[in-house]
Amino acid sequence: MSAPRTSTTAGLVLCLLALGPVADAAARREARREYLEILSLWAGGSPDPAVQRLAAALTGSEADDGTVAVVRAVRPTARRLARNLGTGALVPVALLHEEAYARCVREQPRRAAGALRPALEVLSILEAEAKTADERAVVSALLTSLAGRMAEAHVERSSLALVRSAARVDPTNRAALFAVARSAERFGDHAAAVRSLQALLRLDPDHRESRLRLALNLMRVGKEDEGLDELRRLVAGSGPADWIAAVARQELARVLIDRDDIARARDVLAEIPDRRRRDPSLAVQTAFADERAGSGEVEDLFAALSLAAAGSEAPSRTLYLRPPNDLLAELRRDLVRRGQEWSPRVDRFLRDHQPVPSRR
Amino acid sequence: MTPGRLPGIVAAVVLVLAAAPSEVAAGPPYEGRSLREVLAELEEGGLALVYSSDLVRPEMRVREEPAAGSVQDMLDELLRPHRLAPAIGPRGRILIVRREARPIEARFGRPTPGELVTNRLEVLLQVEAEEPVDRVRILVDGRQEAVLTRPPFRTSVELPAGEGMRELTAHVEGAWGGRGLASVEARQYQVTDSVELVLRQLFVAVHKSGRPLRGLTEEDFEIVEDGARRQIVTFGNGDEPLSAAVLLDLSGSMSGAGCELALAAAGAFLSRLGDADRGMVLAFSDRTLAVTPFRPSREHFAAHPCPSPHASSTVLNDHLYAGLRLLDEETARRVVVLITDGADVSSVLDMSDVLWKVERSTAAIYWIRVSAAGASYGSAWRGVEDNRRQQELLERAVELSGGSIVRLDDTSRIGSAFDEILEELRSQYVLGYYSEQAASGRHGKMRVLVDRPLADVTLREASRGD
Numbered sequence: 001m002s003a004p005r006t007s008t009t010a011g012l013v014l015c016l017l018a019l020g021p022v023a024d025a026a027a028r029r030e031a032r033r034e035y036l037e038i039l040s041l042w043a044g045g046s047p048d049p050a051v052q053r054l055a056a057a058l059t060g061s062e063a064d065d066g067t068v069a070v071v072r073a074v075r076p077t078a079r080r081l082a083r084n085l086g087t088g089a090l091v092p093v094a095l096l097h098e099e100a101y102a103r104c105v106r107e108q109p110r111r112a113a114g115a116l117r118p119a120l121e122v123l124s125i126l127e128a129e130a131k132t133a134d135e136r137a138v139v140s141a142l143l144t145s146l147a148g149r150m151a152e153a154h155v156e157r158s159s160l161a162l163v164r165s166a167a168r169v170d171p172t173n174r175a176a177l178f179a180v181a182r183s184a185e186r187f188g189d190h191a192a193a194v195r196s197l198q199a200l201l202r203l204d205p206d207h208r209e210s211r212l213r214l215a216l217n218l219m220r221v222g223k224e225d226e227g228l229d230e231l232r233r234l235v236a237g238s239g240p241a242d243w244i245a246a247v248a249r250q251e252l253a254r255v256l257i258d259r260d261d262i263a264r265a266r267d268v269l270a271e272i273p274d275r276r277r278r279d280p281s282l283a284v285q286t287a288f289a290d291e292r293a294g295s296g297e298v299e300d301l302f303a304a305l306s307l308a309a310a311g312s313e314a315p316s317r318t319l320y321l322r323p324p325n326d327l328l329a330e331l332r333r334d335l336v337r338r339g340q341e342w343s344p345r346v347d348r349f350l351r352d353h354q355p356v357p358s359r360r
Numbered sequence: 361m362t363p364g365r366l367p368g369i370v371a372a373v374v375l376v377l378a379a380a381p382s383e384v385a386a387g388p389p390y391e392g393r394s395l396r397e398v399l400a401e402l403e404e405g406g407l408a409l410v411y412s413s414d415l416v417r418p419e420m421r422v423r424e425e426p427a428a429g430s431v432q433d434m435l436d437e438l439l440r441p442h443r444l445a446p447a448i449g450p451r452g453r454i455l456i457v458r459r460e461a462r463p464i465e466a467r468f469g470r471p472t473p474g475e476l477v478t479n480r481l482e483v484l485l486q487v488e489a490e491e492p493v494d495r496v497r498i499l500v501d502g503r504q505e506a507v508l509t510r511p512p513f514r515t516s517v518e519l520p521a522g523e524g525m526r527e528l529t530a531h532v533e534g535a536w537g538g539r540g541l542a543s544v545e546a547r548q549y550q551v552t553d554s555v556e557l558v559l560r561q562l563f564v565a566v567h568k569s570g571r572p573l574r575g576l577t578e579e580d581f582e583i584v585e586d587g588a589r590r591q592i593v594t595f596g597n598g599d600e601p602l603s604a605a606v607l608l609d610l611s612g613s614m615s616g617a618g619c620e621l622a623l624a625a626a627g628a629f630l631s632r633l634g635d636a637d638r639g640m641v642l643a644f645s646d647r648t649l650a651v652t653p654f655r656p657s658r659e660h661f662a663a664h665p666c667p668s669p670h671a672s673s674t675v676l677n678d679h680l681y682a683g684l685r686l687l688d689e690e691t692a693r694r695v696v697v698l699i700t701d702g703a704d705v706s707s708v709l710d711m712s713d714v715l716w717k718v719e720r721s722t723a724a725i726y727w728i729r730v731s732a733a734g735a736s737y738g739s740a741w742r743g744v745e746d747n748r749r750q751q752e753l754l755e756r757a758v759e760l761s762g763g764s765i766v767r768l769d770d771t772s773r774i775g776s777a778f779d780e781i782l783e784e785l786r787s788q789y790v791l792g793y794y795s796e797q798a799a800s801g802r803h804g805k806m807r808v809l810v811d812r813p814l815a816d817v818t819l820r821e822a823s824r825g826d
Contacts, residue, residue: 188743250708280648281708284678287685288709291717298689305682308648317706318646318673321740 031057031069035077036350042096043347054100058118059111067114074118078125080353081346087135089346090126092339094142097122098149105153112153119146127169138338140170141331144179148328156183167196174200174207175327181213190220207327208234208244212320216251228255241273243316250285250316257285262293278311280304390438395420398438399456407431410449411456416442441492443536464489464540466496466532471546478549479521483528485513485542491534499529523550559593560795563724563762563788564808565818572787573815574598580811583793585804594792596693598785601636603654603690604629605683605723609700609730611645611674618730618771622699629697629778638692642683646673646706654690673739676700677707677750680757681714684721693790694723696763697781699774701730702751705739711753718757725763727754728777731770762790762820 034057042050058067074097081089097119104112123142130139143166150159160183166176181196197214200207215230234248249268256265266289272282283304290296314322390398396416403409426437435446439456449455469484471477483498483506496513498506505517519526526548532540562583566573578595606626610619623643630639643649680698687694704711718725738744758765764784766777797804810817 182740185740186738188738188745254708280644280682281675281678281706284682285708288681288713288717291685298686301682301685302651302653305642305648305651309651311647315647315675315706317675317708317741321673321706 027069028072032073032077035070035073039077039093039096040347040350043092043343043350045343045347047096047099050096051099051103054096055103055107055115058100058115059104059108067117070118071121074121075125078122081349082125082129084353085342085345085349087126087129088138088338088342089349090122090129091138091142091335092343092346094119094122094126094146095335095339098142098146101146102149102152105149109153113155116146116150116158130169133170137170137173138335140166140173140176141335143169144173144176144328145332145335147179148175148325148332151179151183156186159183160187171199172203173331174204175325175331177203178207178210178325178327181210181217185213185217190217193217194221208239209326212244212248215248219251219255224255228252231255235268235271241275243276243314243319246272246276246279246282246316247320250282253285253289257289257292260292262289265289266293276316277304278308278313279315279317280308281315281317283308389425390422391425393422394418395422395438395442398422402435408453409456410453415444415456415458441535443491459491459536461534461537461539462490464491464493464532464534464538466530466540466542468528468530468542468544471528471544473544473546475546476549477519477526477546479519481517481519481526481528481546481548483515483517485530485532487511487513487532487540489532489534489538489540491536491538494533494535496533497531499531501527502529519548521550523548558795559792561594561722561762562791562793562806562808563820564791564810565784565787566789566810566812567787567816567818568812568814572598572783573810573812574787576789576810576812578791581789581791582809582811583791584807584809585793585795585797587805590793590795592791592793594790596790598787598789600790601692602633602638602695602785603687603692604633604637604639604695604697605687606630606639606641607679607683607696607698607700608641608643609645609674609676609679609698610643610649612701612703618774621771621774625775625778626697626699628775629782632782636692638690640686642679642686644675644679646675648679654686673705674700674703675707676702676704676754677709677711677714679707680725680754681709681717684714684717684723684725687721687723693785694721695785696723696725696761697728697778698725699728699730702727702754703737703747704742704750706741711750711757715753715757715760718761721761723761725758725761726781727758727763727765728774728781729765729767730774731768764820 034053038050038053038057041047041053054070057070074093078090078093081093097115101112101115101119104115123139123146126142127139130136143162147159147162147166150156150162160180163176163179163183166173167180170176177196177200181193181200184190184192184196194214194217197210197217200210201214204210211230211234215227215234217227218224218230219227231248231252235245235252239245249272253265253268256262256268266286269282269286269289276282283301286304287296287301290300396418399409399411399416420442422438423441424437426434428434428437432446435454439445440459443459444456445459447455447457465488467486469486470482481500485496485498485508487493487496493511493513494509496508497504498508498515498517500517500519506515508515513530524547525545527543527545529541529543532542534540564581566576574597576597578592581592581595583590583592606629608622608626610622626641630641633639638654640654641650641652643651680696683696683698687696736744737747739747742750755765766780768774768777791808795804806819808817808819
């Protein structure tokens with residue numbers, strides 16, 4: 001195994017995050033001892049205290065001294081673990097830093113950016129070490145997972161950069177492809193969204209949400225007929241009566257109304273199942289189609305809006321903005337499983353090679 | 361016949377029948393029974409009737425239960441459908457005689473004499489007859505075009521293409537043999553070109569010495585478009601009843617204290633509406649939060665609790681369309697008061713769809729624009745550029761409707777913004793006229809003259825396709 005080096009992707013991100021002043025040698029030793037204790041807690045099965053102490057170390061001071069100290073402690077530790085145990089040993093380390101970042105976002109959002117530095121340092125070392133397809137898949141998954149946390153914290157541009165790296169490292173990473181598509185769509189890069197979604201659907205043709213997004217983005221880049229074909233595929237047959245089907249029908253109806261094919265638009269809307277009929281956008285679109293056809297009763301719209309006001313279910317079009325991300329959840333479950341597999345070995349290594357005075 | 365022999369009511373009727381109508385008690389049901397049998401019953405009750413069996417034949421039935429309040433009228437009702445009538449005979453007897461057929465008066469309500477008509481002719485015949493009308497035949501230039509059997513005698517007739525005078529005649533045939541005739545001439549013209557007219561509304565505020573000048577009438581105004589006087593075709597003033605839909609955006613920036621203030625201000629606005637006014641509230645975020653029916657302002661909505669803040673997603677376009685649509689069946693002057701920062705996120709309707717609606721609605725939109733933030737945001741539904749376009753179209757919709765935008769930097773002034781709008785509505789005159797300039801896409805130079813010296817006239821206009 002060659003000497004660890006910093007990869008281009010994470011290294012670039014690290015360069016953007018300028019390092020602070022150099023701590024003196026004693027402080028550095030103390031910081032490293034504290035970091036090893038935290039890592040030992042995490043790997044030894046005490047995740048909450050570990051995350052709490054790491055988050056405190058990262059955000060404890062006004063300046064970014066804590067962050068710098070942790071970053072300096074991360075580098076040699078991660079390299080030693082990778083060299084002695086293999087790159088898999090860095091999975092639990094990366095997950096610890098991801099959890100610490102998420103905690104900082106929740107509790108100290110203004111200082112949370114500092115918590116990204118050590119997390120990216122670990123991923124950088126891991127990416128540089130990854131040689132096999134499986135190792136690259138793990139790096140890609142960890143990048144995607146961290147990017148997901150950043151997106152949840154509305155750090156969207158950096159999240160997109162990270163998840164694009166994840167998709168490059170492992171082009172079969174469906175969660176990364178989906179995340180790239182969602183972010184690209186969010187920033188108006190519909191052509192990029194189409195490319196990612198088409199790649200994803202080649203891997204997973206049954207992913208309905210991706211097909212819905214592909215349809216809409218195809219129409220946005222001017223390929224309206226292709227988009228309509230995708231929508232028709234979604235609403236054909238007896239698929240699940242979920243928000244995806246409802247949005248697909250509404251978008252199909254919207255295009256039909258624009259084309260003055262009101263009768264077919266009304267048919268498409270009428271087939272939205274009762275479960276989704278409390279959606280006010282459906283009530284309004286139906287009323288609009290009716291009025292365009294020169295029919296419809298005002299009382300019906302009022303009744304439908306009253307019904308919608310009494311409901312509590314999130315509207316379909318809101319779910320398109322904040323969908324339950326099944327691919328990311330699946331990816332994280334797999335990472336946690338891998339982390340749990342590696343943690344005992346990391347714990348043993350730390351015990352054998354590093355004197356840990358006490359566990360607080 | 362002595363009064364003592366007769367049952368009380370019928371005896372009294374006989375005594376007064378020749379002189380004045382009398383009240384009648386509720387008798388047995390007559391409808392469907394033999395007319396002879398009913399008359400015999402009345403005779404047994406003391407009514408002295410004289411009639412021939414040729415006139416009152418055995419097959420005659422009472423066609424309809426009489427509803428008259430006097431015996432005289434009741435007898436008339438029983439006999440009328442059979443072309444019979446009661447008449448006073450010698451010694452107070454009542455003779456049943458055949459009704460005389462009398463001429464029926466008829467005249468055309470539409471078309472009026474000399475009216476210009478196209479090839480689709482609306483016909484309305486006004487008929488005055490003592491007897492039931494069996495049928496009306498409508499002829500155009502001697503050719504029968506329609507047969508009507510019951511009032512109102514209204515129909516439309518397709519004329520062959522062509523130009524020139526058309527003679528319409530109506531032949532009215534009464535059930536008792538009465539006849540009526542009416543005729544009118546209309547001038548048919550051929551449509552070879554059309555002039556598109558757009559109904560343009562002008563919202564005019566008139567002040568004198570800084571105070572609104574109320575009580576002006578249509579005759580006090582004169583509309584001048586590009587130097588040409590235009591006829592006022594609709595007129596309304598601030599005293600006319602209002603139907604107001606208050607649309608409250610309670611998402612994002614409007615959550616928390618802003619929401620409380622907005623709800624309180626909306627409630628105050630509705631409570632200040634007059635007895636004849638109607639108001640409703642439609643509150644929304646990324647969903648419909650509350651919708652109240654239109655109701656008199658004194659029973660206006662009880663304050664709805666502010667919802668817990670939702671994410672920034674807002675469904676503005678859809679709810680603006682809904683507000684306009686809900687106003688469609690209101691007969692009073694229609695107004696939408698919209699409180700929002702103007703940022704739509706996830707509506708299914710584009711603002712151009714709402715604009716389509718605005719062009720077909722007579723509602724004026726008043727937008728209380730909370731914060732002057734630009735539309736530099738994007739979402740999975742729309743990019744930054746498209747969102748900017750949505751806001752521009754909303755501004756256009758407000759302008760087109762003849763409403764206005766009241767800008768607020770913070771929500772603490774929201775109450776006074778409502779007051780400002782209500783004051784404007786109460787002091788406005790709404791003048792409608794047909795504009796050829798607007799139809800051709802041009803914007804004529806407008807002036808409104810008011811027949812009051814030293815009056816200040818403030819003008820705002822709305823144009824919609826008609």
